[in-house]
Amino acid sequence: MIAFLHGTLVDKTPSVVTLDVHGVGYEVFISLGTYDRLPATGSACRLLTFHHIREDAQILFGFMQPEEKGMFERLIGVNGIGPKLALSVLSGLTVGELSLAIAENNVKRISSVHGIGKKTAERIVMELRDKVDPLEALAGRAAGGDGAQSAMMRDALLALTSLGFPQDQARKMVQSAFDADPAVKDTETLLRKALNTK
Numbered sequence: 001m002i003a004f005l006h007g008t009l010v011d012k013t014p015s016v017v018t019l020d021v022h023g024v025g026y027e028v029f030i031s032l033g034t035y036d037r038l039p040a041t042g043s044a045c046r047l048l049t050f051h052h053i054r055e056d057a058q059i060l061f062g063f064m065q066p067e068e069k070g071m072f073e074r075l076i077g078v079n080g081i082g083p084k085l086a087l088s089v090l091s092g093l094t095v096g097e098l099s100l101a102i103a104e105n106n107v108k109r110i111s112s113v114h115g116i117g118k119k120t121a122e123r124i125v126m127e128l129r130d131k132v133d134p135l136e137a138l139a140g141r142a143a144g145g146d147g148a149q150s151a152m153m154r155d156a157l158l159a160l161t162s163l164g165f166p167q168d169q170a171r172k173m174v175q176s177a178f179d180a181d182p183a184v185k186d187t188e189t190l191l192r193k194a195l196n197t198k
Helices: 032-037 066-075 083-092 095-103 107-111 118-131 134-141 147-162 167-180 187-195
Strands: 004-012 016-021 024-029 044-053 058-063
Touching: 004 024, 016 044, 024 058, 024 083, 032 083, 044 066, 058 066, 058 083, 066 083, 066 095, 066 118, 083 095, 095 107, 095 118, 107 118, 147 167, 147 187, 167 187
Parallel strands: none
Antiparallel strands: 004 016, 004 044, 016 024, 044 058
16 A cells, blocks of 8 residues: 655646656646645655555545545545545545534535535535544634634633533534634633633
């Protein structure tokens, strides 16, 4: 099994790249999220890979981030979703956005992705709800905010779970507190507001 490839980025398109690894050109299928993070053509590039083996083909799928690879592997575990469709989902939604949609049972958001119908979206929610990391969902909630904001929300969530709150409830408390005051800048204040929302 090929876990990752490290080589020179020879060619890139929004759906597939070619990596030269010691003179061997590997064709790797990617999502738009990975495409956006790729270095310039001719640069060194390292891609995490999922090696999909079928009777008639061996296909490599590549990811710049471990979170995206993890979500891809969860998606292909859903009945009726193959690697190409999983990659389409990750091209239409970031890992954070997808995690948030699953956590909030937002079938409409998932079915907005090209190629995903309502029944497939419902199956994704049903089969992955217990497998979604609430931190990923929180990252989706904070998408558009800066890294410090995501870290603050994550720290508040961890504090609430360490106080004994279930993860799902803690996530909702942090989200409610942040929605009430998006200008909050520190974990302590956010945590205090979250505790007042329960």
